[in-house]
Amino acid sequence: MSDHLSISEGHHLPVAGCKNESLYAIGARFESPDALLRATAALQKSGFSCYECHTPYPVHGLAEKMRLPKSILSLLVLGGGVSAILIALSMEIIPTSFIYPLVVDGKPTNFSALPQFIPIVVALTLMIGAVTAVIGMILLGGMPRFNHPMFAWDLFERGASRSFFIVVEALDPKFTTASVTELLQDQGGLDVTAIHQETFEEGARDLKASDKE
Amino acid sequence: MSTLTTNAEAVTETPDLSILERPPQVLNNRDPHWVTGAVCSIVEGKTPLWWWIGFSISATLAGIGGACILYMIVTGVGVWGSNSPCFWAWDITNFIFWVSMAHAGSMISALLFLTRQKWSISIARVSEAMTVFAIMCAGVYPAIHIGRVWFVWFLFPVPNNYGMWPNFSSPLLWDVFAVTSYLTVSSLFWFAGMIPDLAVLRDRATSKIRKFCYGIVSLGWLGTARQWRHYEMMYVLLAGMTSVLVVTVTTIVSSDCATSVIPGWHATIFPFYFMVGAVYSGCASVLTLLIPLRLAYPQLKDLVTPSHLDKVCKLLLFMGSCVAYVYIMELFNAWYSANAFERGAFWERFHGLAAWYPITCLSINLIVPQLFWFKRVRSCLPLVFVLAILCNVGMWFERFMIVTTSLIHDLLPSSWHIFHASIVDILTATGTVGIFFTLFLLFIRFVPLVNMSELKATLPGSQAHHATEEEGNRLKP
Numbered sequence: 001m002s003d004h005l006s007i008s009e010g011h012h013l014p015v016a017g018c019k020n021e022s023l024y025a026i027g028a029r030f031e032s033p034d035a036l037l038r039a040t041a042a043l044q045k046s047g048f049s050c051y052e053c054h055t056p057y058p059v060h061g062l063a064e065k066m067r068l069p070k071s072i073l074s075l076l077v078l079g080g081g082v083s084a085i086l087i088a089l090s091m092e093i094i095p096t097s098f099i100y101p102l103v104v105d106g107k108p109t110n111f112s113a114l115p116q117f118i119p120i121v122v123a124l125t126l127m128i129g130a131v132t133a134v135i136g137m138i139l140l141g142g143m144p145r146f147n148h149p150m151f152a153w154d155l156f157e158r159g160a161s162r163s164f165f166i167v168v169e170a171l172d173p174k175f176t177t178a179s180v181t182e183l184l185q186d187q188g189g190l191d192v193t194a195i196h197q198e199t200f201e202e203g204a205r206d207l208k209a210s211d212k213e
Numbered sequence: 214m215s216t217l218t219t220n221a222e223a224v225t226e227t228p229d230l231s232i233l234e235r236p237p238q239v240l241n242n243r244d245p246h247w248v249t250g251a252v253c254s255i256v257e258g259k260t261p262l263w264w265w266i267g268f269s270i271s272a273t274l275a276g277i278g279g280a281c282i283l284y285m286i287v288t289g290v291g292v293w294g295s296n297s298p299c300f301w302a303w304d305i306t307n308f309i310f311w312v313s314m315a316h317a318g319s320m321i322s323a324l325l326f327l328t329r330q331k332w333s334i335s336i337a338r339v340s341e342a343m344t345v346f347a348i349m350c351a352g353v354y355p356a357i358h359i360g361r362v363w364f365v366w367f368l369f370p371v372p373n374n375y376g377m378w379p380n381f382s383s384p385l386l387w388d389v390f391a392v393t394s395y396l397t398v399s400s401l402f403w404f405a406g407m408i409p410d411l412a413v414l415r416d417r418a419t420s421k422i423r424k425f426c427y428g429i430v431s432l433g434w435l436g437t438a439r440q441w442r443h444y445e446m447m448y449v450l451l452a453g454m455t456s457v458l459v460v461t462v463t464t465i466v467s468s469d470c471a472t473s474v475i476p477g478w479h480a481t482i483f484p485f486y487f488m489v490g491a492v493y494s495g496c497a498s499v500l501t502l503l504i505p506l507r508l509a510y511p512q513l514k515d516l517v518t519p520s521h522l523d524k525v526c527k528l529l530l531f532m533g534s535c536v537a538y539v540y541i542m543e544l545f546n547a548w549y550s551a552n553a554f555e556r557g558a559f560w561e562r563f564h565g566l567a568a569w570y571p572i573t574c575l576s577i578n579l580i581v582p583q584l585f586w587f588k589r590v591r592s593c594l595p596l597v598f599v600l601a602i603l604c605n606v607g608m609w610f611e612r613f614m615i616v617t618t619s620l621i622h623d624l625l626p627s628s629w630h631i632f633h634a635s636i637v638d639i640l641t642a643t644g645t646v647g648i649f650f651t652l653f654l655l656f657i658r659f660v661p662l663v664n665m666s667e668l669k670a671t672l673p674g675s676q677a678h679h680a681t682e683e684e685g686n687r688l689k690p
Contacts, residue, residue, distance in 0.1 A: 033677040056245065056413075057670035058441040061677055066438055071446040091370055095378035107382045119387040119465050126454045126461075127394035133454075134401045137447035138432060141440035145433035160436060161249045161413045161665075 013181060013194040016153035021197040024149035025051075026180045027167040028189025029159060033059045036164040039187035040065045043168065046183060050172035054156065054165040073136045080132030081125050088124040092117040149197050167195065236520040238331055238671055243515055245669040251512035252410075252661045253417055263509065264654060271650035278644010281637045282357055290360045294635040298628045299620045303638040304358035305469075306613045307645060310494070311351035312392060312466060313487065313608070316459055317495020318344030319399055321525075322406075323455035326448075331671050332524055335516045338664050339506070340499050341403040346652040347498075348396045350645040355392065384468040391465040395458050402451045408434050409444070409666040463487040470615065476558035477619030480546060486539045490611060493532035493582070496525050497604035502653070504598040506662070516663050519592060526591040529604065533582020536611075540575060554624060561622040562614070566631040571614045577607030 013026070030036045036053060043051055044065065053062055093111075096102070101109040107116065138144065150156050156165055166189065168180045177194070184192050239248065285292050295302040318340035325333035356365050368389045370379055379386050412434035415427035434440065464484035471483035480486075503522065507513045547559040562571050581603050584590045591597065617632050656662075669675055 033675065037677045052435075053438045054436045055438065055441065056249075056436060057409075057666040057675065058445055059438075059670075059677065062438050063442050068438060068442055071443045073443050073446040074450060077450050092381040095370065096381050100376065100378040102378070102380050104380055104382065113382060116382040119384075119461070119468075120381065120390045122457070122461055123387070123390040123394040123465070126458060127397050130398040130401050130451055130454050133447045133450045134405045137405065137443045140443045141434075141437075143432040143434065143440075146428060148433060148435060150435055157416045160416050162246045 013177070013192060016149075016155070016193050016195045023170045023177075024195045024197050025167045025169040026177065026184065026192060027150075027153060027156070027165055027195050028184040028187075028192045029155060030164040030166065030187075030189060033062075033164060035188050036166065037061060037065055039166055039184065039189060042183060042187050043166070046179075047174050048168060048172050048180075050175070051166060051168040054150070054160065054167065056161050056163070059164070071140070073133060073140060076136045077129050077133050081129040084125040084128035085121055087128070088121040089117060092120060149195050152197075153193060153195050155191055155193065235331075236518065237673075238335070238518075238668070240515040240518050243672075245672055245675060248516070248663075248665055248669055248672070249413060249417075251516065252663045252665050253414060254512065255510050255657065255662055256414060256659060257417065260658060261509070264658065268651065268654045271647045271654060274643050274647025275651050276644075276647070278641050278647055281641045281644060282353070285357060285637060285641070286362050290358070292635060292637045294633050294638050296630065296632075298623045298625070298630060299617055299632045301358075301620060302617050302632050303613075303634055303642055304354045306609070306616045307642050308351050308354035308358075309466060309487070309612045309616065310609050311347045311354075311645065311649075312395070313463060313491035313612070314495050314498050314605070315344040315347040315351070315395070315399070316463060316488070316491035317493075317499055317528075318342075318347070319402075319455045319459045320492050320495070321499065322402065323452040324459060326452045327456055332521050334667050334671060335518070335521055335663055336499065336503060336525070337667075338403075338406070338660075338662055339502055340495075341399065341406070342653065342656045342660075343495070343498055343502060344399045345396070345403050346649050346656070348392065348399060349652065350649050352392060352396060353645055353648070355388070384465065384472050387465045388469055391462045395462045398451070398455055398458055402455050405444075405447060405451065406664060406667075407660060408432060409436060410661040410664065412436065413665060414661065459492075460488060463491045470619075475619050475623055476552070476554040477547075477562065477622070478615070479555075480543065482539060482542055482546065485535075486543070489532050489535035489539060490608060493529060493536050493578075494605055494608035496529035496532060497601040497608070500525055500529070500597055500601035501605065504594050504601075506657070507594075510662075513662070516668070519594075522594065522597065523591050526585045526597060529601070530582050530585035533578065533585070533604070536582070537579050540579065558619060558622050561629075562618050565618070565622060565629075567618050567621060570610055570618055574607055574610035574614050577603055578611060581607060 016027075028039070030039060033055070036055070036059065040053060040062065044067065053059075053066065055062065096109050096113060096117075097111065103109060107113065150167065159165075166184065168175060168184070181192055243251075293303065295304065321333050321340040322337035322344075326337070355368075356362060359365060359368075367377075368379065368386070370381075408431055411427050411431035415424060415431045418424040418427055464487070467483035467487035470478040471480060473479060500522065503517055503525075507517055544559060547555045550556070562568070581600050584600060590600070621632055622629055
């Protein structure tokens, strides 16, 4: 981490977060999805892998440009749904057929009662499938996470609902402040900023304020 | 559109494509930033006076309803008008009424999403909210109508020291699972779809408390490409599952009636009957909620356009016509069955002591939706508002007609007995209306009314141009 610090100190970028902390990434703002896609393609071409695009809404074609794999969420939901079917069937068959046979209206209690088990199987499958989908989306998306270096970048906070951001993380093997800054600026990136890990010290805010001036 | 144009040019001279042009999703060429501001200003602005008035009225109604429920629990179900042979009356009527109303919300947000009906985006959030709150109101009744509320856990398959299990072959138990699953899935669909918008509110928050609260509920959403990828997959999956629920929940609820032998209930047409009625009353409720909302917040007029409301009206017309068809088929089936009890039940329904309920229901539901054939009716919003309320009144009478007028004319004429609602019945029912509007008003104040992220993604110019150009070039012969 201290390596990144020494790299960033030689550079005169606006800083988000506390300068005493390690460098998290270099971020840039883009005004249009076109510019974002072009910059992503350029990053991909230069061999960067540890970067992230922040958009206010899903931009078509971005995931393909970033070569992101298909979300595995559908597989998880399939697993959730299949286990829900098994849970529901055993929950119904074991009491009805074995431990507590209850004959009402002369309805069968053996396996020929299968059709009357279907409504609950459907309901439970949908319920557990939906719970898997939402929890899966939250966990796969790296949430819940309430502290993130990006929150220290006030420009992101102000612009997240309309602008597009590319953030190249310092962990990337090809990362050097100079090369990333140059690349982002070449691609039309605005407000190229060094983002440091967030701290909640008063000093950090003062520094940020003075940097803006 | 650009793909279409390039293709057309390649073939022959350009034909007139203006008829293919869809009405704009957002009026007045608003940009994404305007959309954010317009939607967030409703939550961030000062609480208007009408909100406080509406909130106090609905909260009072809900409070009275709650007091009635408490009175019923400590006294017994005898405080309701229900009696032999009419064991189900306002409780199940209201349960079916509310759970049905929920369905249009699911249909608009899920089924129309899957069929890529982009116009539904602007009204989906309000419809989903209506769904969730209506199921909550519906959920009040099954829990309390069992009489001894402290035994409500008998409804669930909980291993217990009596060694007892519920009857899994009973539609009443299917109902428990259907409604629980419906509430869970639609709440999750509503909440998960809201996460990116709650993050926008978090970023815009000025006070520390606001930032903290929206920060917690938005779960640290950053809008990264990876998050969007999983989010979009989740949204499609949830929409698929919710679309199934639109059909299954009413089907299961209708089997409460259809699997019994009571004449007037014992009909195979019931699942469809309940489903079309459900979407019909739900469309009416969506209109009832959206039209005053547009008045209260003029910025919504560009987002929820007259064209959107027109489409809901058309959906209402279609479903209303299906309802009319079912009414006629039900009467035809009663006659064609050549079953004396079935025929007798329908004869008594329209000639008996409670004939005014079915007559009110039929006269509203057969006539009112048919007025929506006329464009002049559909475009006159105050009229649409009144007609939509009438449709819901008609639907309440329909649910009452199905539940009560069938029960009071059962198979044993000596037990026939007219039903009179008690004051507790009425106040509990208005209480659920109070609960619904209390929750809805809270929703207006604290949550973005329109799905901003999804709407912004469909605005002209919001997607990359060169992506579509590449696509167009690929399609060129």
